[in-house]
Amino acid sequence: MNQLFPVFLKLEHLHVLLVGGGNVGLEKLTALLANSPEARVTVVATYFLPEMQQLASDRVLLHERAFQWEDLDEKDLVILATDDRALHAAICEKTRRMRLLTNVADTPDLCDFYLSSVVRKGDLKIAISTNGKSPTVAKRLREFLTDVIPDNIQDILDNLTVIRNRIQGDFKEKVDQLNKLTEGLIHKKPE
């Protein structure tokens, strides 16, 4: 059974430390910014890929140097993506004591949280986890769901928001009406 607890984070309220500026670091930073363009991220690496340098901004700070313990100060989340496994283990030992949630690329056992595969259509977002079993299956499911979810889902969400704000009455009445209105939204496969 998958025991991971899913949440959706407001990264513009948090400060993420990313260590590593190579391929994996770039993948993680791209995922952070694709989902949360206003995320506050500090990236520390002895070397940065040029693509990574292009992502720098007033909210995404790049420091070209080796990791220092002070980098952990005032951070809310840590993502480790270097090629130095001993460094990852040492940092994890410290972040665990600090209760600073940490993700270590390619080392599920050291992770407090995993990044998910993400389906995005306007305001709709679906995060997929395979419990670390197969990121490739997560990717395939993302592709499938992106394909089958209608492109007009945003219109549906916008309409429902207007209706939701307009409906009067007590809470139960409101919930009943919204359930009725959306009854035919998903066409179940015939048995």
Ligand SMILES: C[C@@]1(CC(=O)O)C2=NC(=C\c3[nH]c(c(CCC(=O)O)c3CC(=O)O)Cc3[nH]c(c(CC(=O)O)c3CCC(=O)O)/C=C3\N/C(=C\2)[C@@H](CCC(=O)O)[C@]3(C)CC(=O)O)/[C@H]1CCC(=O)O
């Ligand atoms: C969702 C996604 C987000 C992201 O991180 O970008 C993600 N991996 C993605 C892709 C991907 N990663 C890898 C491949 C190559 C094929 C393969 O190895 O299987 C592919 C496929 C590809 O790129 O096509 C390599 C890999 N990944 C991990 C290991 C270590 C291990 O499993 O032991 C290794 C072996 C490294 C090695 O060989 O050394 C571990 C993790 N990867 C996770 C997330 C977490 C579990 C998520 C879940 O529960 O499903 C977890 C546990 C930790 C974490 O990283 O947070 C993203 C999908 C993006 C999309 O939607 O397109």
Ligand SMILES: NC(=O)c1ccc[n+]([C@@H]2O[C@H](COP(=O)([O-])OP(=O)(O)OC[C@H]3O[C@@H](n4cnc5c(N)ncnc54)[C@H](O)[C@@H]3O)[C@@H](O)[C@H]2O)c1
């Ligand atoms: N590239 C992939 O798709 C891939 C796939 C599977 C596994 N991996 C593994 O993941 C790890 C990272 O891969 P990569 O391709 O991003 O490597 P990379 O060599 O491109 O990048 C490593 C990064 O770590 C930084 N770094 C190393 N020591 C540091 C330190 N002390 N302080 C700060 N920064 C430091 C380097 O400056 C560089 O930016 C490797 O161990 C690799 O074997 C990578």
